[in-house]
Amino acid sequence: xxxxxxxxxxxxxxxxxxxxFRKLPTANRSAAGNNPVCxxxxxxxxxxxDGRIADISFQGAGCAISQASTSVMTQRLKGKTVAExxxxxxxxxxxxxxxxxxxxxxxxxxxxxxxxxxxRIKCATLGWHAALNALHGEAVTATTx
Amino acid sequence: xxxPASTPDWAALxxxxxxxxxxxxxxxxxxxxxxxxxxxxRAVIDALVRYYERDNANVHRAxxxxxxxxxxxxxxxxxxxxxxxxxxxxxxxxxxxxxTEGINLVSYVFTPRLKRGDGILxxxxxxxxxxxPWQLLARRTGAQLxxxxxxxxxxxxxxxxxxxxxxxxxxxxxxxxxxxxxxxVNPVAExxxxxxxxGAVTVVDAAQSAGHLPLxxxxxxxxxxxxxGHKMAGPTGIGVLFGRHELLDALEPFQGGxxxxxxxxxxxxxxxxxxxxxxxxxxxxAGAVGLHAAMDYLDGIGRxxxxxxxxELARETxxxxxxxxxxxxxxxxxxxxGLVSFALAGAHAHDVVTxxxxxxxxxxxxxxxxxxxxRKLGVPATTRASFYLYNTPEEVDRLIEVIRQAAGFxxx
Numbered sequence: 001x002x003x004x005x006x007x008x009x010x011x012x013x014x015x016x017x018x019x020x021f022r023k024l025p026t027a028n029r030s031a032a033g034n035n036p037v038c039x040x041x042x043x044x045x046x047x048x049x050d051g052r053i054a055d056i057s058f059q060g061a062g063c064a065i066s067q068a069s070t071s072v073m074t075q076r077l078k079g080k081t082v083a084e085x086x087x088x089x090x091x092x093x094x095x096x097x098x099x100x101x102x103x104x105x106x107x108x109x110x111x112x113x114x115x116x117x118x119x120r121i122k123c124a125t126l127g128w129h130a131a132l133n134a135l136h137g138e139a140v141t142a143t144t145x
Numbered sequence: 146x147x148x149p150a151s152t153p154d155w156a157a158l159x160x161x162x163x164x165x166x167x168x169x170x171x172x173x174x175x176x177x178x179x180x181x182x183x184x185x186x187r188a189v190i191d192a193l194v195r196y197y198e199r200d201n202a203n204v205h206r207a208x209x210x211x212x213x214x215x216x217x218x219x220x221x222x223x224x225x226x227x228x229x230x231x232x233x234x235x236x237x238x239x240x241x242x243x244x245t246e247g248i249n250l251v252s253y254v255f256t257p258r259l260k261r262g263d264g265i266l267x268x269x270x271x272x273x274x275x276x277x278p279w280q281l282l283a284r285r286t287g288a289q290l291x292x293x294x295x296x297x298x299x300x301x302x303x304x305x306x307x308x309x310x311x312x313x314x315x316x317x318x319x320x321x322x323x324x325x326x327x328x329x330v331n332p333v334a335e336x337x338x339x340x341x342x343x344g345a346v347t348v349v350d351a352a353q354s355a356g357h358l359p360l361x362x363x364x365x366x367x368x369x370x371x372x373x374g375h376k377m378a379g380p381t382g383i384g385v386l387f388g389r390h391e392l393l394d395a396l397e398p399f400q401g402g403x404x405x406x407x408x409x410x411x412x413x414x415x416x417x418x419x420x421x422x423x424x425x426x427x428x429x430x431a432g433a434v435g436l437h438a439a440m441d442y443l444d445g446i447g448r449x450x451x452x453x454x455x456x457e458l459a460r461e462t463x464x465x466x467x468x469x470x471x472x473x474x475x476x477x478x479x480x481x482x483g484l485v486s487f488a489l490a491g492a493h494a495h496d497v498v499t500x501x502x503x504x505x506x507x508x509x510x511x512x513x514x515x516x517x518x519x520r521k522l523g524v525p526a527t528t529r530a531s532f533y534l535y536n537t538p539e540e541v542d543r544l545i546e547v548i549r550q551a552a553g554f555x556x557x
Contacts, residue, residue, distance in 0.1 A: 003503050003554070007496070012555065016491065038495050038511050039525045061525050063493035064555060117499065 006117060007064065010110035014068035019075055024057040029137065033130030040066040040123055044074075044130040053077050053085065053135075058127060065111070065120050070127025072107050082135050089128045096124045153446055155454060159535045161186040161442075172505030175540045180325050180353060180484050180531030181509055182375045185439075189378060192438035196431050203427055205404060215430055222433035223420070226385050229440045230370065231361040237393065239386040239420040240428050244352040245274040247371030247386035248319070250423060251348050252278035254396040255317060261287030264315035266345065268293040268302055268331075270324040272515050275350045279319060291315065295518060300327030300476040307336070311343035319348035323357070323482035326515040326527065327475050328459060330354075330482055337366040346392070352376055353482055355385075356439075356533075357455055359448045362387050374432060378533075379439035383432030386423075393419040400425040443534075451534045455483025458532040458541055465545045469552050475527060484531035489548070492555035494526035500551040506544060 024030075024045035032043045040062030047055040056074045060067060073092075077085050092108050094100060099115035102108060114124045159165055162184045167174050176184060196218065202211035204219045220235070227235040241247045259265075265279050269292050283290050291310050294303040302320075311318065318340040323330050337347045349370040351360060356377025362370050369392070374383040388396075398405055398416055402425030407415040416422045443451065462485045466472055471490035489497060494510030501508045509529040512519050519527065530544060 003500060006499070007554070015555070039516075039519075040495075041525070063495040065496070067493075120495075120499070123495070 006113040006120075008110040008113065010072065010107055011064055011068040014071040015064035018058075018067055018071040020057040020071065021059060022057050023059060024055055026055060027057070029134040031130045031134035033126045033133075035062070035066070035122055035126055038063065038123070040126055042066065042070050042127045042130055044070070044127060044134050046131065046134050048082075048135070051081055053080050056131070058130075060127075062126070063120075063123050065114060065123040066126045069111055069124045070130075072110070073127050073131060076105075076107065077131065085135060086132065089125075089132060092128060093125065096121050153450055155534065156537060158446065159537075161188065162535050163187060163190070165535060169505040169507070170503050175506040175536075175543060177530040177532065177536065177540070177544065178507045178509050179376070179533040179536075180529060182381070183356060183378050183533050184535065185380065185435075186378055186442050188442050189380065189435050189438045193380060193431050193435045196434045201431070204430055205421075218434050218437075219428065219430050222437035225437045225440050229360070229444075230355070230385075230387055231363055232387050233363065234390065236419050237362075237387055237390050239388060239393070239423045240433055241371070241384040241386050242382055242429070243373035243375070243384035244350060244371045245278075245373075247369075247384055248275055248348065248350065249278045250386055250399045251319075251369050251371075251388070252282040253399055255282060255346075256285050257397065259286035259288045259316055262314060263288040264291050264310075264313045265289070266291045266293065266310055266315045266318040266340075268320045269295040269518055269521060270300065270302070270327055270329060270515070271319070271321055271350070272325050274352075275319055275321060275348075276517070279317075288316070289313075293320070295327075295521070298473070298475050298522060299478065300324060300329040302329070302331060304332075304335075307339055308343075311340060311345055315340075315343060315345045317348060318345045319350070321350040321353070323353035324476070325353050325484070326486055326512075326518060326529065327477075328481040328484045328486065329476055330480050333365045333367065337368075341366065353484075356443060356451075357448065357483055358452045368392055374436040374439060377439055378442055380429075380432045380435035383429045383436050385436075388419075390419065393423065398422050398425070402426040404428070446534060452483075454534060455532045455536075456481060458536055458538070459483045459485050459530075461538070462530055462532075462541050462544065465541075466548060469545075469549055471552060471556060472548075473524070475522070475524075483533065484529055486527040486529045487548075488524050488527050489552050490556065492551055494528040496555055497528045497548070497551050500554065501544075501547050504543075504547050506547055 026047045027045035029046040034041045042060030044058045058070050096111050096114040099112045101112045164184050200214040202215040204216040223238045224235045226238045340347045346368045349367045351372040355372035370387040375381040405425040407417050473488045475486040498508050498510035511526050
């Protein structure tokens with residue numbers, strides 16, 4: 001396949017200029033994720049208010065897929081409830097494992113090419129696992145292998 | 146780039162390796178992950194097939210013809226391995242599953258000989274298989290782990306610190322010959338001589354050197370040396386642990402079972418003589434036969450020529466990668482083993498590896514089983530190109546071109 005199918009411009013752009021890349025002083029939830037095999041690391045910070053994600057940020061280091069997907073995730077999760085976040089993660093997992101783009105969600109669909117690289121699915125979902133752990137108040141470090 | 150004309154016909158040797166002649170992602174395969182495992186020549190593959198088709202039987206335990214042939218082939222491989230590294234006798238060769246098992250064997254059998262307050266000296270450039278077994282030994286005995294520092298990106302050992310460290314009750318000094326992540330070639334003979342003056346037993350990890358350089362354990366003066374068959378054109382599952390005879394003789398066994406015993410009673414047993422004392426159970430006979438063929442193959446070309454060839458490709462790669470903006474190179478600029486590690490600003494190692502893979506180039510990206518060192522150098526992962534006798538200057542040209550493309554693709 002063409003490399004630009006995997007590394008869509010949304011991914012390259014979010015890797016070069018990750019959004020919401022900072023610590024969040026107002027966070028009342030946070031969780032780390034790491035991928036011990038390749039060394040990808042993210043920490044997601046979330047401020048939950050009245051059951052909604054009022055603000056969300058992350059810091060980390062790793063491959064373009066892991067950093068860009070976490071960056072895109074922070075943009076898409078702001079304002080969502082926990083249940084909505086879970087539903088969105090379900091859709092994202094479908095995109096990266098089945099390669100089925102969602103016409104209405106072009107940012108998440110940018111990761112559809114990942115399904116052709118099974119070894120990289122864990123990179124794409126790392127930040128999401130950390131975010132869901134944080135929302136569920138689980139202090140464990142998410143690992144994807 | 147060009148290699149000196151006096152070297153063997155490297156391009157012709159490629160015909161000996163069936164796996165090289167294929168397309169990967171519709172591009173000719175360029176295999177540059179030899180630090181992880183090397184490809185196998187037809188001679189090794191044929192030796193395995195021939196053994197299984199004609200000679201297969203268990204060793205040392207039956208009187209019939211096939212068992213005699215299998216035993217003869219297995220012991221011939223041992224004698225060949227002794228000759229390959231100039232051990233004083235075949236009895237100093239223990240067959241293992243590979244370098245990792247060899248190091249684990251030594252670390253295990255030294256358990257009763259270490260006590261709280263003793264030191265185990267390692268270096269900061271050890272990969273996990275020459276680190277974790279010693280962590281386990283330290284935990285079992287209360288011994289303390291000490292580390293020879295690595296000076297920085299140039300990947301050299303801080304030799305000025307060694308005598309001080311060896312003076313701290315160090316009983317064992319384990320270090321790599323060639324670093325799998327930096328390409329550094331450590332001065333084994335000097336390190337062994339210094340250790341000997343302090344009464345420390347030396348364990349050399351030769352995983353990255355045995356298939357590339359001529360090795361002479363007597364000249365190096367090491368007590369133990371371990372290597373893997375699969376990193377030197379041989380099969381997976383077979384490796385060699387060299388141990389000085391008097392040490393092997395004095396140490397207790399590693400695993401118990403058949404083959405390693407002299408006589409067995411219900412309550413106790415006596416041990417077979419070395420090296421069989423350390424080879425419990427049916428060994429990898431076919432693996433030993435394949436390793437024998439690999440050693441013959443390598444020496445048919447000549448290890449000095451292979452070493453020069455691999456180093457030349459690595460030096461050329463190192464020099465030309467240095468011209469790419471945003472690149473950070475690891476390991477010494479001078480003498481080096483046949484590998485180069487680097488990091489590209491703005492492009493993570495896994496993205497570089499995926500990018501290269503799509504062009505048919507097999508590279509390694511990650512921490513190379515060397516997490517503590519990369520953490521110290523402040524880099525999460527590096528990309529590594531590691532060379533072997535079938536790699537060509539044209540492949541280096543292509544590698545440089547693709548890394549330049551990757552830098553442009555991912556770079557800021």
